[in-house]
Structure formats: C-alpha cells, structure tokens
Amino acid sequence: MIELEDRKMNVLVAYFSATGNTKKIAKVIESKLKQLNGKVNMFDISSYQSRENNLSLTEYDTIFFGFPIYSMRAPRICREWLQKLDGEGKKCSVFFTYGGFGKDPAHYYMKKLLDKRNFNLISTAEFLGAHTFNRSGWQAAEERPNESDFSVAEEYVAKTIEALNSGYMSKLKFKKPKYKSFMLDQAEKYRFRVITQLPTRNGADCSMCGICEKICPTKAMDANKGFPDPNSCIACFRCIANCPDKVLHTNDISHTFEMKLNHHKITKEGIDKLESKIYI
Numbered sequence: 323m324i325e326l327e328d329r330k331m332n333v334l335v336a337y338f339s340a341t342g343n344t345k346k347i348a349k350v351i352e353s354k355l356k357q358l359n360g361k362v363n364m365f366d367i368s369s370y371q372s373r374e375n376n377l378s379l380t381e382y383d384t385i386f387f388g389f390p391i392y393s394m395r396a397p398r399i400c401r402e403w404l405q406k407l408d409g410e411g412k413k414c415s416v417f418f419t420y421g422g423f424g425k426d427p428a429h430y431y432m433k434k435l436l437d438k439r440n441f442n443l444i445s446t447a448e449f450l451g452a453h454t455f456n457r458s459g460w461q462a463a464e465e466r467p468n469e470s471d472f473s474v475a476e477e478y479v480a481k482t483i484e485a486l487n488s489g490y491m492s493k494l495k496f497k498k499p500k501y502k503s504f505m506l507d508q509a510e511k512y513r514f515r516v517i518t519q520l521p522t523r524n525g526a527d528c529s530m531c532g533i534c535e536k537i538c539p540t541k542a543m544d545a546n547k548g549f550p551d552p553n554s555c556i557a558c559f560r561c562i563a564n565c566p567d568k569v570l571h572t573n574d575i576s577h578t579f580e581m582k583l584n585h586h587k588i589t590k591e592g593i594d595k596l597e598s599k600i601y602i
C-alpha cells in the first residue's frame with residue numbers, strides 16, 4: 323500500500339476560466355485524475371491575485387494547464403503568467419475550451435511558449451464551450467460542453483496519464499498557422515473594443531455588492547462607476563456572468579455572427595457538430 327502511494331504523481335491542474343466552461347472541463351479532469359492517480363491539486367488562476375505571486379512548480383511531477391481560447395490563442399494574461407514559470411524540464415499537458423472558431427494557432431503557439439519555458443509538452447486537447455459572446459447575441463456551441471465533451475476529457479486524462487507513466491517521449495508537432503503572433507496581438511487588443519462594448523451597469527437594481535470588481539481578472543472593473551477601464555478590460559465577461567443582480571450588460575452583436583461564420587467558413591450547425599479532440 324505504501325509503495326503504491328509512493329508511485330503516485332503529484333499533479334497540479336492550473337486553469338483560467340472567466341465564465342465557467344474551462345472550469346467544467348477542469349472538474350472532470352480533476353475527478354478522472356483522482357480515480358487514476360489519487361493525488362491532484364487544483365489552482366484557479368482566474369483572479370488577479372492568484373497570478374500575482376510567483377508559483378513554484380518544484381513539488382509537482384506534472385502539470386495540466388487549462389485555458390479558454392481568446393483570438394485564437396490562450397488569453398494574453400495567461401500567456402504572461404506562463405512566461406513567469408520555470409518548467410524545470412517537467413512534463414505537462416494543456417487543454418483549451420473554445421467557441422468553434424480558429425483553434426489551431428492556440429496549440430502551436432502554446433507549444434512554442436512552453437518549450438521556451440523549459441516544459442515538456444506531452445499532450446493537448448480542445449473542448450467546445452458556449453462562446454462567451456453568446457451573451458451578446460452570438461449562437462456558437464450553445465449547449466457545450468456536454469456529456470460527449472466530458473467523456474473526451476476523461477479519455478484525455480487516461481491517455482496522458484498512461485503516456486506519463488510509460489516514459490513516452492512526445493512527438494507533438496503543430497502546423498505553423500498563417501496568423502502571425504503580432505496579428506493575433508492586434509486582434510486580441512482591439513477587435514473586441516470594436517465589436518463588443520464594455521460591460522456596463524444598466525439597471526437600478528444593483529445592490530453594490532462589489533463582486534464584479536473583486537473578481538475582475540485584470541482589476542479593470544470599477545464597481546462604483548459601473549464600468550471597467552477600457553485599457554485593461556479584456557472583454558472576458560466574468561463580471562457579467564457572475565453579477566448576482568444581473569445588472570451588467572454589453573451590446574447586442576448578433577448582426578456580426580453571420581459575418582464571423584462566413585469568415586471561418588462554418589455554419590452554426592457545423593459548430594454544433596464539432597467534436598472535442600485530443601492530441602498526443
């Protein structure tokens with residue numbers, strides 16, 4: 323029994339989730355890891371404070387990172403957090419949730435970043451999740467993640483744990499995307515200012531609980547003013563999703579949904595049929 327305990331890996335699951343999709347997948351990953359490995363530590367990096375202190379990975383054998391996809395990559399604030407970590411040559415895995423558009427660059431750029439930080443990326447996975455901008459009138463992946471995504475998440479953990487235990491050497495290679503990082507930087511920085519307005523208080527029923535300000539991942543929200551600093555707001559909609567009084571809103575961008583579908587050469591039904599995927 324003691325010998326078995328000794329063989330268990332010390333696993334960390336570190337994830338960012340503004341509106342809950344990535345957290346749902348992280349929870350499935352947590353319970354499958356518990357079943358297969360026993361030990362698992364969860365670390366939610368969505369709050370500003372959680373990403374402030376330097377995280378030492380020395381005590382962990384392996385790390386699962388989880389991020390939503392923003393403008394085809396992990397969010398800038400998550401990439402900046404990763405830039406502060408020393409992978410110490412440890413094996414790791416990354417899972418993403420996304421709303422059905424342009425996910426390939428996320429895998430490619432994540433591998434590049436983790437290589438630089440001295441991590442050994444063993445596997446990645448992508449899971450469908452209702453698009454954050456459905457709150458502004460889009461209709462992408464509305465019912466996701468669902469049971470089929472959760473079973474892919476379980477399979478992803480099983481395959482990754484098997485690879486980790488067998489000393490498997492990763493051959494992961496992702497195709498270089500046509501989108502250069504500076505182009506995606508621009509999209510992430512400006513596009514959402516153009517199409518979505520800032521989350522803004524609109525309604526007399528605000529109880530002034532201050533939750534929106536407390537949970538803002540970038541300290542952008544000002545509860546007194548009822549809107550965030552436009553320079554630091556990342557349009558993650560965490561404040562909107564968590565407002566108990568439902569008084570925070572953004573504008574309706576439903577008219578841009580068709581354009582978005584055309585740009586990515588996909589239909590709403592096509593997105594609904596997309597399956598979550600594992601890369602190992």
Ligand SMILES: Cc1cc2nc3c(=O)[nH]c(=O)nc-3n(C[C@H](O)[C@H](O)[C@H](O)COP(=O)(O)O)c2cc1C
Pocket residue numbers: 338339340341342343344345389390391392393394395419420421422423424425450451452453454455514556557558559
């Ligand atoms: C600013 C922003 C940019 C996004 N960009 C993309 C994207 O490029 N492709 C995509 O499929 N989904 C995109 N999404 C949707 C999210 O990836 C998706 O809804 C994700 O599951 C949200 O995760 P969370 O609920 O854990 O925050 C974007 C969402 C936001 C807020």
